[in-house]
Amino acid sequence: MGENTIIRFEHVTKQYDDDSPVLQDVSFEIEKGKFYTLLGPSGCGKTTVLKLIAGFIEPTKGNIYFNGKVINNLPANKRQVNTVFQDYALFPHLNVFENIAFGLRIKKIKNDEITRKVKEALKFVNLEGYENREIKEMSGGQRQRVAIARAIVNEPEVILLDEPLSALDLKLRTEMQYELRELQRNLGITFIFVTHDQEEALAMSDEIFVLNGGKIEQSGTPTDIYDEPINRFVADFIGESNIVSGTMLEDYVVKFTGKTFDCVDAGFNKSEDVDVVIRPEDLEITLPEKGKLQVKVDSQLFRGVHYEISCYDSEGNEWLVHSTKKAIVGEEIGLFFEPEAIHVMRHGETEEEFDKRLEAYEEVNG
Numbered sequence: 001m002g003e004n005t006i007i008r009f010e011h012v013t014k015q016y017d018d019d020s021p022v023l024q025d026v027s028f029e030i031e032k033g034k035f036y037t038l039l040g041p042s043g044c045g046k047t048t049v050l051k052l053i054a055g056f057i058e059p060t061k062g063n064i065y066f067n068g069k070v071i072n073n074l075p076a077n078k079r080q081v082n083t084v085f086q087d088y089a090l091f092p093h094l095n096v097f098e099n100i101a102f103g104l105r106i107k108k109i110k111n112d113e114i115t116r117k118v119k120e121a122l123k124f125v126n127l128e129g130y131e132n133r134e135i136k137e138m139s140g141g142q143r144q145r146v147a148i149a150r151a152i153v154n155e156p157e158v159i160l161l162d163e164p165l166s167a168l169d170l171k172l173r174t175e176m177q178y179e180l181r182e183l184q185r186n187l188g189i190t191f192i193f194v195t196h197d198q199e200e201a202l203a204m205s206d207e208i209f210v211l212n213g214g215k216i217e218q219s220g221t222p223t224d225i226y227d228e229p230i231n232r233f234v235a236d237f238i239g240e241s242n243i244v245s246g247t248m249l250e251d252y253v254v255k256f257t258g259k260t261f262d263c264v265d266a267g268f269n270k271s272e273d274v275d276v277v278i279r280p281e282d283l284e285i286t287l288p289e290k291g292k293l294q295v296k297v298d299s300q301l302f303r304g305v306h307y308e309i310s311c312y313d314s315e316g317n318e319w320l321v322h323s324t325k326k327a328i329v330g331e332e333i334g335l336f337f338e339p340e341a342i343h344v345m346r347h348g349e350t351e352e353e354f355d356k357r358l359e360a361y362e363e364v365n366g
């Protein structure tokens, strides 16, 4: 365990009743002072991970460590963790000041100390002077900030945020993404943020854990995960992708859509069936004879910065292209891409298997 590790999950399984486990043998480490995001589709177990960290539920198997100590059964109020809920869970009958002061009053902290701390927390979330406002007089974004102030006023080591931006409209949501990120940097507290919105995860996080069906599919920085998805699920879930089936003929040579291409991937079995990913922004529109693939333009949407162009090859695969150049619907065009744009993935490979394969390859090939 690294010296900066604050939370560690060691083979954690969570099962409710006799149902199949909602988390299965999950292991990961959270470091101090970073912004983490748990990303995945509805029901994949994100909230369950948060509840285990907060102490609202206990693991069925495995261990959870906080600063090196097992905390599996430690009551929630004994943990250095505060949660910001999706619906903010503010007290409607208390004003802003009393909402934020609530936890401090329970801890029997002196009045002048409470006033100082609440004011400081309000300053952090840009709500100075709002102490006496009623909750019902606050907008969605302001309530969000009160909820965050209520969490940071306790000076926890970790703040858990369960889809805290999902109730906000798009513009406010984007503003709050910046604010939250800034706030986390200024406070230096570990944030663990839950979302099913991949763009939000990419924009905000130091590290992302991609969850699916109670397991972590991949973890890494936003660029790691975007540029090197390890399997079809991650590629499909993070950003838009063109994913086709292919065959790895030998190291650095892959075949798909009936053609052979140079690529930068290696370490597969000879003639292994693989999934091939190319991101829409890595495809360039050109003349048919200059393209590596020949396709027919099916439809086109203007997206502000780029055109989103949908094309089909002769085998019926769809190719999505993001281009600043316009295409003509119904026309034959060529698609050009560099070898680096091709990402080859082993069917259903896990992160552990991926790392092992790479290690084994590097051992043999240096």
Ligand SMILES: Nc1ncnc2c1ncn2[C@@H]1O[C@H](COP(=O)(O)OP(=O)(O)OP(=O)(O)O)[C@@H](O)[C@H]1O
Pocket: 016, 022, 040, 041, 042, 043, 044, 045, 046, 047, 048, 049, 196
């Ligand atoms: N108390 C419970 N008893 C039984 N099953 C539960 C309980 N809480 C959650 N589950 C189940 O566990 C699974 C994971 O739920 P969880 O809330 O962790 O998912 P999530 O990824 O946060 O989903 P969402 O994005 O929809 O909130 C779901 O299938 C859910 O129905």
